[in-house]
Amino acid sequence: xxxxxxxxxxxxxxxxxxxxxxxxxxxxxxxxxxxxxxxxxxxxxxxxxxxxxxxxxxxxxxxxxxxxxxxxxxxxxxxxxxxxxxxxxxxxxxxxxxxxxxxxxxxxxxxxxxxxxxxxxxxxxxxxxxxxxxxxxxxxxxxxxxxxxxxxxxxxxxxxxxxxxxxxxxxxxxxxxxxxxxxxxxxxxxxxxxxxxxxxxxxxxxxxxxxxxxxxxxxxxxxxxxxxxxxxxxxxxxxxxxxxxxxxxxxxxxxxxxxxxxxxxxxxxxxxxxxx
Amino acid sequence: xxxxxxxxxxxxxxxxxxxxxxxxxxxxxxxxxxxxxxxxxxxxxxxxxxxxxxxxxxxxxxxxxxxxxxxxxxxxxxxxxxxxxxxxxxxxxxxxxxxxxxxxxxxxxxxxxxxxxxxxxxxxxxxxxxxxxxxxxxxxxxxxxxxxxxxxxxxxxxxxxxxxxxxxxxxxxxxxxxxxxxxxxxxxxxxxxxxxxxxxxxxxxxxxxxxxxxxxxxxxxxxxxxxxxxxxxxxxxxxxxxxxxxxxxxxxxxxxxxxxxxxxxxxxxxxxxxxxxxxxxxxxxxxxxxxxxxxxxxxxxxxxxxxxxxxxxxxxxxxxxx
Ligand SMILES: [Zn+2]
Numbered sequence: 001x002x003x004x005x006x007x008x009x010x011x012x013x014x015x016x017x018x019x020x021x022x023x024x025x026x027x028x029x030x031x032x033x034x035x036x037x038x039x040x041x042x043x044x045x046x047x048x049x050x051x052x053x054x055x056x057x058x059x060x061x062x063x064x065x066x067x068x069x070x071x072x073x074x075x076x077x078x079x080x081x082x083x084x085x086x087x088x089x090x091x092x093x094x095x096x097x098x099x100x101x102x103x104x105x106x107x108x109x110x111x112x113x114x115x116x117x118x119x120x121x122x123x124x125x126x127x128x129x130x131x132x133x134x135x136x137x138x139x140x141x142x143x144x145x146x147x148x149x150x151x152x153x154x155x156x157x158x159x160x161x162x163x164x165x166x167x168x169x170x171x172x173x174x175x176x177x178x179x180x181x182x183x184x185x186x187x188x189x190x191x192x193x194x195x196x197x198x199x200x201x202x203x204x205x206x207x208x209x210x211x212x213x214x215x216x217x218x219x220x221x222x223x224x225x226x227x228x229x230x231x232x233x234x235x236x237x238x239x240x241x242x243x244x245x246x247x248x249x250x251x252x253x254x255x256x257x258x259x260x261x262x263x264x265x266x267x268x269x270x271x272x273x274x275x276x
Numbered sequence: 277x278x279x280x281x282x283x284x285x286x287x288x289x290x291x292x293x294x295x296x297x298x299x300x301x302x303x304x305x306x307x308x309x310x311x312x313x314x315x316x317x318x319x320x321x322x323x324x325x326x327x328x329x330x331x332x333x334x335x336x337x338x339x340x341x342x343x344x345x346x347x348x349x350x351x352x353x354x355x356x357x358x359x360x361x362x363x364x365x366x367x368x369x370x371x372x373x374x375x376x377x378x379x380x381x382x383x384x385x386x387x388x389x390x391x392x393x394x395x396x397x398x399x400x401x402x403x404x405x406x407x408x409x410x411x412x413x414x415x416x417x418x419x420x421x422x423x424x425x426x427x428x429x430x431x432x433x434x435x436x437x438x439x440x441x442x443x444x445x446x447x448x449x450x451x452x453x454x455x456x457x458x459x460x461x462x463x464x465x466x467x468x469x470x471x472x473x474x475x476x477x478x479x480x481x482x483x484x485x486x487x488x489x490x491x492x493x494x495x496x497x498x499x500x501x502x503x504x505x506x507x508x509x510x511x512x513x514x515x516x517x518x519x520x521x522x523x524x525x526x527x528x529x530x531x532x533x534x535x536x537x538x539x540x541x542x543x544x545x546x547x548x549x550x551x552x553x554x555x556x557x558x559x560x561x562x563x564x565x566x567x568x569x570x571x572x573x574x575x576x577x578x579x580x581x582x583x584x585x586x587x588x589x590x591x592x593x594x595x596x597x598x
């Protein structure tokens with residue numbers, strides 16, 4: 001590795017937890033886990049995909065589905081402008097990427113939410129893209145993997161965003177009727193309308209250490225009960241302990257665990273699994 | 277009105293209505309056939325017309341939360357016969373913020389389930405202000421499955437500020453309970469009518485709010501988060517609740533326009549709390565009408581329609597067109 005002074009600025013990334021600076025390439029090789037304090041960096045959707053799927057196998061779908069503004073919503077700025085500014089800032093079209101990829105050679109339908117785009121909030125675009133991915137999984141007879149990272153419903157779409165909970169859960173019910181496997185991976189943070197809809201009803205619920213998984217966020221709860229929250233409250237470990245998760249796994253083992261599971265579910269998907 | 281003790285229970289904009297009602301009652305007490313009454317009633321109606329013609333969204337929120345408004349138990353007693361309350365989720369406990377049980381509707385057995393708010397401080401503590409814990413949603417689902425097994429239609433009443441945000445609720449899986457209900461209600465093989473009678477608070481409302489027909493009382497509201505919370509989060513200013521209520525489009529008319537609600541159920545002049553009997557009478561007719569339609573629809577078609585109804589919710593653009 002080159003000496004620090006030989007590397008241009010910006011190639012280093014500082015750990016938000018311990019402040020340790022690490023060469024970007026090295027951080028990437030470590031799957032964006034701080035080598036010093038084991039802090040899990042939040043991952044953008046493309047980085048997240050790269051830690052899970054076979055290289056260069058992602059085919060994106062439904063990129064042309066974008067947010068409308070049915071309420072003409074204006075809070076501190078118009079919703080339309082807010083969307084524009086996030087598109088500029090993140091180079092993403094929305095808070096979700098969806099498509100088809102391979103994991104250990106197995107074709108899966110996959111969606112990844114991106115917390116950097118309006119907190120990964122679920123409006124009509126996220127809802128529709130999740131549902132289309134489920135339709136696609138049914139059509140292709142493939143497993144479904146949904147990777148969440150979201151603060152919940154997108155308030156700027158009002159009641160229509162709430163209904164995305166019903167809509168996505170309805171589509172999951174269809175997938176379930178088809179007996180196709182659905183693995184839900186909850187990343188930091190998964191809360192509100194996303195945790196209370198498709199994320200929590202995986203056939204297998206998976207998360208990473210220390211991930212925040214909540215219905216109501218810790219601040220809201222603290223304001224309600226006006227007491228200190230117990231240590232580790234709403235962490236993946238806490239949620240596992242209370243029976244809502246199947247697996248909490250280190251980032252480096254997530255991909256291999258998925259491959260193992262996909263193989264064990266092998267007879268449940270693919271053309272030969274078609275029900276009469 | 278049961279339990280009307282104090283004028284403080286009424287929001288400010290309703291004060292002129294309360295005053296004229298008191299005047300009318302005073303006249304009736306002296307002379308029930310007083311010639312003054314006709315004029316007073318006319319005046320009352322014009323005061324109400326005036327107030328209601330420029331009612332803001334936030335005033336509707338206040339009406340929807342009105343402590344004198346009929347709550348689920350009032351509707352059950354007013355519309356159904358032979359209610360037998362059923363308790364508990366058979367797993368953890370009995371949540372008093374959601375009630376349910378078997379009842380008879382025009383001779384037919386139905387399952388009724390709803391959020392239950394209190395009216396007095398003590399009732400509200402007992403009912404947790406109508407904010408359920410996970411066991412409430414699980415009780416609701418248990419009763420729905422019971423209804424499904426025996427082919428009873430399910431009628432749910434929505435009236436909650438939201439699912440309870442607390443430590444125990446998180447520990448016992450608030451998200452899981454609501455998510456599971458959403459998934460299971462879509463698949464439930466019986467007729468389902470949802471009626472939003474007061475406050476439709478977010479996921480906590482939706483958790484028992486999936487159905488074939490969604491009815492909404494004229495002065496009820498339904499939102500993704502309370503206008504107060506929305507104001508604090510989006511405006512970073514908790515005093516913008518009135519503006520938030522307007523911007524969020526929370527009224528029955530808004531929801532009908534967005535296709536979330538199938539039918540608006542009209543309320544007596546001034547709101548449901550001024551005339552319980554009339555409110556129950558109108559709603560009973562609408563339940564009967566909609567149940568009739570659902571019973572005449574073939575089961576497979578019914579489930580397909582229910583799925584498509586929710587599958588098609590939401591507005592987005594595709595290739596730049598909506
Ligand atoms: Zn670190």
